[in-house]
Amino acid sequence: MSSQYNLPELLAKRYELMEELGRGRCGIVFLAYDGLQKRNVAIKLLSEISVSPLDVKRFQREASFISKLHHPNIVSFYSFGQWKNIYYIVMEYVKGHFLRDYIKISPHPLLCLIESALQICSALEHAHSKGIIHRDIKPDNILVSSEGVVKILDFSIARNLATESTRLTGPDSFIGTMAYMSPEQFLGETLTPLADLYSLGVTLYELATDKLPFTAQNIITLIMQHINISPEPPGAINPAIPESFQKIILKLVEKDPAKRYLSLSSLREDLKKSIFDIKEKCLQEVYKEKEIKNVCRQSSKEDAILSLYTSGNIYLEDGNIEEALKIYKQLLSISEETGCGNGEIYAYTGLGRIHVMNNEFEPAMRCFLKGIETENIFIRTENMCYLTETIIKLNKIDNLKEYIDELKLVLTGICNKFLMGKIYMVFGKYELINLERKKAEDYLKKSKNLLEDTKNYWETGEIFHELGKFYMEDFFISREIKIRIKSIKFLEKAKFLYTCMNMKNKVEEINEELKTFGIISSE
Structure with a gap:
């Protein structure tokens, strides 16, 4: 030193x-x-x-x-x-990998890349809302923690739209990493947040194809490529890239800023849609290979644990409980052998969810109690939500308030839509126990708005089901036709998602509920 x-x-x-x-x-x-x-x-x-x-x-x-x-x-x-x-x-201090390495060790690189891109969008949206343009978005300035949380680094050449000139001249005009710089940066034009979107597009292109869109032997040629040349479609380099993701990348690297995404929220929506295409490919790979042990040989211990858990979740969300159960049990066994505590927590989270799917609430509660024994706030909160819901189903509500109070505290410090949606769902169920129906309805509707946006079949199906049952009870009190229609709408939506996940017991449960409205399933 x-x-x-x-x-x-x-x-x-x-x-x-x-x-x-x-x-x-x-x-x-x-x-x-x-x-x-x-x-x-x-x-x-x-x-x-x-x-x-x-x-x-x-x-x-x-x-x-x-x-x-x-x-x-x-x-x-x-x-x-x-x-x-x-x-x-x-x-x-962020313990983890740079984004480039994180993608390489993932068993499903494209899925991992898009999920990381969603987090990058969230970070950039926050920075831009403060008037700050990063100006150097690239894989080497993006870390991913061991829990999969993306962290943007290095604001050393950032610009403040409110206090600094956005027309770059002098020493700052070519500051940045040229391979990722936008055409307007090279041209010295007025800078906007759309410059960061161009750099994000180059980053996604490179990590999806393992190749930069523009390379040249000299700086002048590289600059002219960024200004004038359209890149080769990324799908031509990596056929695994779905058309939906290719369109996103090419829109981000448009020469004219006005042709790029004009808001990060619209970019996020397209990324979420593309996740479905990627998940289909990932699921096909999992079914085809089923070489779970290879993941452990090829990756570090923590990465292998997370990869196994992800694979188990993919099976579970596809309704293949048998394969998911095998993976969670294998994960538990590996964790016991290696002493990796997070692996044990992941395993119990997955096993608890399977017990819930099978209406086995006592063993589910035991699993989730083990699942909250972690310092990882995301995993602990997720398990806390599952645990609270299970306690409600078992009508063991003596210690429920302490969990509710902790979830209220967590809610003040997170912005993750999935966790927020889960917490609001728990609050809704809790208020129903307290016979506070108006509060319950407000919480359940908040949960629906958040979870529906995550495109998570499991949780979205559950919140639709909860709202369907809620309005069913309201209908039997009020006998209002519009409430009957509302209940049926949510029950049908939940049934559709449960059918997609092959959750037969849940589908049968909803069929019985629909019978109370005189609707008989033709299945």
């Missing part, structure tokens, strides 16, 4: 350097231990001795930008300061 990067005296009292994480022209990033907060952090150091005043200005600007951004998919800012000639930023 160069002496110029020794920790300043001010930091050395609190932080202990552990290892170097990376370095660039202007500085170096270390993994350090924060003795006060008892956590690992990343410390980015810049020595004024070896860089220009402009580099120092960019470093200060980066600290200013990330301090304003509070989003689960953007690396968290902790502190910024200066000690003599050394500037530092202390931020969240």
Whole structure:
């Protein structure tokens, strides 16, 4: 370690350097231990001795930008300061892989890529809402944690639309990574958030095809390609890319910003639709190969565990409970052999869901109780929701309030639509127990709006079913035709999704409920 990067005296009292994480022209990033907060952090150091005043200005600007951004998919800012000639930023340490490596080790790379892209969209939408353009979106600036959470890094060349000129000249005009820069950046035109979408398009193109859309021996040729040449369709390079995803990528890399996606919300909608095409291909691969053990040989322990869990979930959501059960049991066995705690948690989550599908609520509750024994907030919250729903089904409501209170606390700090939808569904069921029907209806409707947007058959089917039953009870009280129609609509929607998942017991349950309206299934 160069002496110029020794920790300043001010930091050395609190932080202990552990290892170097990376370095660039202007500085170096270390993994350090924060003795006060008892956590690992990343410390980015810049020595004024070896860089220009402009580099120092960019470093200060980066600290200013990330301090304003509070989003689960953007690396968290902790502190910024200066000690003599050394500037530092202390931020969240993310244990995981860069996006490029994360995609490569995934058993379903394209599915993994699109799901990561959805998180990137969420992060960019937040940054853009604060007037900040990243200007350097690329695989090397995107980390994925061991829990699969995307984190955007490095706002060192970002721009603030509100306070800085968006027409780039001078030293900042060609700042960025040229392979990912938009045509308007090369042309020195007014910069908008659509420049980030172009860079995202190049990133998706590269990770989907393992090839950049434009490559050249010299800078001038590369610039002219970005400005004038249309890239080869990614599907021609990788036939596994569905047409829907290819259209997304090509729209993102349009030369004219006005022809790109004009909002990240519309991009997200198209990405979600493309996930269905990808899942079909993934499912076919799983059915065809069934070489689950190979995943463990080819990946690290944690990656193999997550891959197995994903495969089990794909089987489960396709209604193939037998294969899902085999995978979850295998996952449990591997976890016991390797001592990987997360694997055991994943296994019990999956096994609990199978018990619920089979109406086996006592063993399901035992599985979910094990599932909440984790520090992973996403997995714990998911299991907490399943556990609470199971307790309600068993009518064991003595300790229910403590779980509800924890879920209320979690709800204040998350923006994940799936988890929010699950929590609102739990709240709706809880209020029904308390005979607070208006509150219950409000929660269930909020849940529907969120879960329907996630395209998750299991949970969307369940919320449709809950609303169908809710309005059925209302109809028998009020006898209003419009409520009868509303109930039937939700029950039919739930039946359709349960049929897609081959959940025969749920389909039979809904058929019985429809009979109360005089509707007899023709099946």
